[in-house]
Amino acid sequence: MSLIEQFHGAAADGTELTAIYAEQPAADVAFALIFAGHGLPRFVHWGRPLAVPGTVLAAYDALRPQRVSGALDETAWPSIMPTQSESWIGAPRLDIRRAGVTPFCAFTVTGIAIRQDERQGVDVSDGVDGAAHTVTQQVPVVTVTASDAEQGVELSWTAELLPGGLIRQRTTLRNLPAGNLPTGDLEVGKVELGFPLPALATEILTTTGHHLRERSPQRQPLTEGRFEKVSMAGRPGFDASLLLSAGEPGFGFEHGEVYSAHVGWSGNSVLSAERQPYTTGLIGGGEVLLGGEATLARGETYTTPWLYGSYGDGLNEVAARFHDYVRSCHPDLAVKPRPVILNTWEAVYFDHDYDTLKALADKAGDSGVERFVVDDGWFGSRRDSTSGLGDWQIAQDVWPDGPKSLKALADYVHGKGMEFGLWFEPEMVNPDSDVARAHPDWVLRPTANRLPMQGRSQQVLDLTNPDAYRYIHDSIDALVGELGIDYIKWDHNKFVTEAVSPRTGRPAVHGQTLAVYRMFRDLEVAHPGLEIESCASGGGRIDLGILEFASRVWTSDCVDPVERADIQRYTSLLVPPCMMGEHVGASPAHSTHRATSQEMRMAMAFFGHMGVEWNLLKEPDEALNKLGEWVAEYKRHRAWFAIDTCVHADIADPAVRVDGMVKPDRSAAFYRFTQLTTSQTLPAAPIRVPGLDPDGTYRIQPLWLDLDLDGLGLGSGQSPLGWWTKDGVLMTGRALMTYGLRPPSLHPAQSVLFTAIRQ
Secondary structure (H helix, E strand, C coil), rough: CEEEEEEEECCCCEEEEEEEEEEHHHHEEEEEEECCCCCCCEEEEECCCCCHHHHHHHHHHHHCCCCCCCCCCCCCCCCCCCCCCHHCCCCCCEEEEEEEEECCCECCCCCCCEEEEEEEEEEEECCCCCEEEEEEHHHHHHHEEEEEEECCEEEEEEECCCCCCEEEEEEEEECCCCCCCCCCCCCEEECCCEEECCCCCCCEEEEEEEEEEEEEEEECCCCCCCEEEEEEECCCCCCCCCCCCEEECCCCCCCCCCEEEEEEECCCCEEEEEECCEEEEEEEEEEECCCCCEECCCCCCCCCCEEEEEEEHHHHHHHHHHHHHHHHCCCHHHCCCCCCEECCCCHHCCCCCCHHHHHHHEEECCCCECCECCCCCCCCCCCCCCCCCCCCEEECCCCCCCCHHHHHHHHHHHHHCEEEEEEEEEEECCCCHHHHCCCCCCCCEEEEEEECCCCCCCCEEECHHHHHHHHHHHHHHHHHHHHHCCEEEEECCCCCCCCCCCCCCCHHHHHHHHHHHHHHHHHHHHHCCCCCEEEECCCEECCCHHHHHCCCCEECCCCHHHHHHHHHHHHHHCCCCHHHHHHHECCCCCCCCCCCCCCHHHHHHHCEEEEEEECCCHHHHHHHHHHHHHHHHHHHHHHHCCEEEEEEEECCCCHHHHHHHCCCCCCCEEEEECCCCCCCCCCCCCCHHHHHCCCEEEEEEEECCCCCCCCHHCCCCCCCCCCCCCCEEEEHHHHHHHCCCCCCCCCCCCEEEEEEEEE
């Protein structure tokens, strides 16, 4: 059960105090707020639960900064919405204007409410043997209303402590109704929320990247000043940092106090960490609005996206909190096994042909594939990337009988016991398309005479235009019903730049993002059981905003397993692996031309939502048989992976990765040891095995007993590891997590799987 309490008292100087303490005992996390007088509250605790919650009242006197020379009479101590009226002189976090003039607000609290809400969650406490089920969970909620009557601005701030231990907060701004107030609309540019950082959080971790190399980690000190990661392409992008994490120096996956923030929004946003000489640090972010996107008339409101905060001892615990929340948004993940997918893109690209795809479906079915997805190229004049996008009518030259031809393929796929999926890119249009020629006013553009710079020969459709929205929605809706589509791969291949709606003459990224959410929801409500994947040239749109609707993300367009090792590892900071598309591709990889073994490619796809991105028609029986064996083995364990705890080991050797999936009761686990490049030491140093019960005894065994270790790189004249047998080795969880065990010595770009079973 969760807990929320309210306490009252007075500070040493007589100031009236109110404290609110919220706790999720099962998640081992709590937070506390202090209200001093009628001012906005401050976070005074975020971390492990307090033994005596009532002591939070004393935090006001214990933490309040003293006056310092050369500063204002009160030293800055950031509230939930820092302003200059409370001596905040950092970057503006409330960027609003009235008639072009910044109003400097001093908010007075007018209302405080606490309650316990209920939400549906997934109970995995008893493992996977039929015990994963939806449950009702309690959520402590705090709502604070405050206003500046002279400036005509009101805010309503809400914080929730979710069952898995995430804190999330958001604010609604209101332009107060007419009265004895300043006149004019209220223009909102940014509302940046934050969480406080303790003094020990002096190192930050973010990710950077580009197409085909998303989620590359980077670390740096958090010094005095401001660090920010801005996403201004209408989506988070390849360079986006899913999390901004700050912690004690050297924090890793398994150790180190760490605090992480994430903006649950699929449009323009900022993540920031800021520390000033006069005050504590802040970590947070929010949506970034372009001029005219949020203009509030009297009585109108703007609500920020949720800002999420996760605390943990190491990034594994931080990530587990996000995974718990995402799974609660999709309870079917714990009930319906994730179907093995074959996606046709790297198999045939635009070369669609009924007989070829039918034969590919046969090979897929024989290999154990359960969902067959036809990618780009089935519609309009879409024989390459330059034309036809937006014309969501079945191509007559590829499918001569139109809907009948493509339905024949869908029916054939269904007849083989597989689901049928289809690719769409609903937000985009080629200028060389019937819809763009007929409706040039449906395209986002800065002026009537100029289009934004193109990307992949594309422009962006204005889904804030009701006519454009209706056309796209109705086209997809009709095809889903007509063809019996079970799954949509929803792509998004162009940066959204100079995004002005011709209908309103205003920037429209905010409205476009909300329209996408609405269309996901509308289609899923109209077609129960329909699943939609979020793809944006791979991993360009991954965030908790889209993940409330999408059942899967395409992690990267690069399926090279060497590149995928870190792409998948750092994507899993936010996304549970069962929602990450992890595919077995060809060798050499299409994106990098790197050759890798089939075992390496399959091992790297084993923990996620497994799929195939490979022309099986060109592969020998030996490769297909091996693929079938791995798919069958994956199916035997995927029910685990939907609810397991994802863990990564901290390894000193930069050439090595250890990743694992641990059952909720820690009775068993799968691990993957990967040798990306050559190590400085040979044989490989022992690896720690994280996530187990320290007091349990585990049998460690290789997954494949017939594995040719010599072929994997032990070399002539060397003996296999003594424990790499069907009997394995018995070790305690504490020993495995402290000293570990010696892994096989592998050539670069090789990977092996092993299990840990509690005895």
